[in-house]
Amino acid sequence: MWEALERIIPDIRDRAEVTLVGTPLTHERFLRRHRGSYGRAIAAGEALFPGATTPLTGLLCCGDSTFPGIGLPAVAASGAIAANTLAPVEKHLELLGCVQVIGNR
Numbered sequence: 762m763w764e765a766l767e768r769i770i771p772d773i774r775d776r777a778e779v780t781l782v783g784t785p786l787t788h789e790r791f792l793r794r795h796r797g798s799y800g801r802a803i804a805a806g807e808a809l810f811p812g813a814t815t816p817l818t819g820l821l822c823c824g825d826s827t828f829p830g831i832g833l834p835a836v837a838a839s840g841a842i843a844a845n846t847l848a849p850v851e852k853h854l855e856l857l858g859c860v861q862v863i864g865n866r
């Protein structure tokens with residue numbers, strides 16, 4: 762990887778202040794990833810990742826094993842979905858006293 766980068770930035774090794782090597786073993790050890798993988802692989806069109814709710818009342822899940830799946834944007838969305846499941850927009854509006862305003866539109 763260094764050699765590939767050096768083709769574009771020849772002195773990159775000298776310019777790097779901190780270098781850390783991560784392998785699938787690192788992911789397995791520190792992130793508890795099965796065999797150091799990226800996460801569940803569910804092919805598009807075959808199935809969907811599970812949603813935020815679980816069979817246990819009050820227990821919600823988010824992260825890359827839940828809908829919409831792997832990757833930071835998807836994980837952030839899964840957190841938003843879990844939060845919205847706990848407190849849907851109608852509840853926010855109710856708290857803000859906006860329900861009447863919306864209702865009159």
Ligand SMILES: Cc1cc2nc3c(=O)[nH]c(=O)nc-3n(C[C@H](O)[C@H](O)[C@H](O)COP(=O)(O)OP(=O)(O)OC[C@H]3O[C@@H](n4cnc5c(N)ncnc54)[C@H](O)[C@@H]3O)c2cc1C
Binds near residue numbers: 791792799823831833
């Ligand atoms: C090498 C690699 C490159 C990636 N590159 C990209 C990329 O370029 N762009 C992108 O969008 N996504 C990328 N991803 C995917 C992205 O990093 C993950 O989908 C995302 O970080 C998952 O977030 P998460 O919160 O679900 O889980 P994680 O980020 O894995 O967080 C889970 C946390 O729980 C902790 N934990 C586990 N078990 C326990 C326990 N028993 N007690 C307490 N804590 C525990 C772990 O230590 C970890 O900190 C990459 C993933 C890998 C592995």
